[in-house]
């Protein structure tokens with residue numbers, strides 16, 4: 074009996090963290106035939122990490138062609154997951170990537186899209202105004218129109234991964250924080266309730282990753298910040314006039330007298346009459362005390378943006394405010410790599426506010442790393458040692 078119980082606690086792979094990256098990794102590993110355990114500290118679903126909420130933007134438009142390459146896989150893999158789970162979570166509304174017209178960054182986006190033959194259009198400010206009258210443009214600003222992009226219904230995506238993972242024979246333990254792990258040929262993972270063993274482990278613990286990385290002597294510059302997710306009420310008359318004429322997802326990166334800022338917006342899909350417009354920045358936080366910080370300044374910055382560029386919205390104050398966490402790295406690229414001393418441990422964290430859409434490709438990359446296969450993607454930008462001398466990871 075005792076040996077049977079011990080055996081039942083052994084897995085090929087244990088994935089720690091059931092956010093979108095851990096869940097997509099667990100799903101992909103299970104699909105590749107591995108016996109997988111996914112462990113989550115909170116009861117599922119929960120709203121305390123980075124993967125909750127109704128919506129995320131998905132797109133091909135990136136400045137770096139290695140992300141475009143990942144999205145070439147991610148789009149069909151999301152579609153496959155929709156079929157497997159029998160749920161529709163992709164809303165194809167297109168994405169407007171607004172930037173200074175002709176800027177080096179705009180050219181990088183265009184070049185990355187061309188490298189992978191992704192359909193797109195470059196709009197100058199008058200073309201932008203004509204095509205999307207709901208969005209007020211300012212002189213010198215244009216956009217790259219990414220018609221294949223759109224909105225992912227995030228909660229449904231996460232649930233779909235977890236449901237199909239279980240159908241594939243995967244096991245989820247929720248409300249069970251991992252308290253420590255001991256590396257070795259067989260990794261021991263200790264939780265609040267049990268001890269599990271596996272040949273391989275994936276650490277996908279989002280803003281909580283630092284504690285595992287430090288315990289494994291890896292120094293990762295991860296910076297959890299709190300994001301205020303703001304919803305603004307659309308004026309019904311002006312919505313009829315403008316917004317009804319189709320509002321896509323928007324990314325807007327611009328320099329103002331107050332400095333550089335990056336705002337994103339999503340069309341009405343969640344709360345009737347409310348448009349989500351938020352700042353891609355926020356205060357540093359401890360993820361265990363996410364709401365203990367004041368960030369009223371963000372409301373003011375976004376209200377100013379809304380009043381100037383999305384005038385069909387009531388900019389007096391947000392109608393609704395929710396919170397979420399980004400785990401930023403200095404170059405805004407995640408860490409997806411094997412541990413230098415323990416190659417059977419993969420760390421996958423630091424998605425810097427843009428990792429949701431990438432999740433299917435991340436799951437694929439993690440599966441390849443775990444299985445010792447040649448990765449399908451350029452993994453150099455995601456190396457653990459890119460900020461530290463190798464001897465001093």
Ligand SMILES: Cc1cc2nc3c(=O)[nH]c(=O)nc-3n(C[C@H](O)[C@H](O)[C@H](O)COP(=O)(O)OP(=O)(O)OC[C@H]3O[C@@H](n4cnc5c(N)ncnc54)[C@H](O)[C@@H]3O)c2cc1C
Pocket residue numbers: 089090091092093094095112113114115121122123124125128129130131249250251252277278279280281300301302396397398399421422423424425426427428429430431
């Ligand atoms: C407001 C907001 C808007 C965003 N918009 C976009 C967008 O439009 N497009 C896009 O592509 N991306 C977007 N992102 C980013 C994207 O959502 C994140 O990059 C992604 O969700 C990160 O997922 P994760 O799995 O790394 O982290 P998380 O979702 O935080 O998952 C980590 C999980 O690990 C668990 N965990 C931690 N410690 C332990 C432990 N000791 N034991 C067990 N479990 C543990 C946590 O509880 C958590 O569930 C947005 C993020 C936010 C916050």
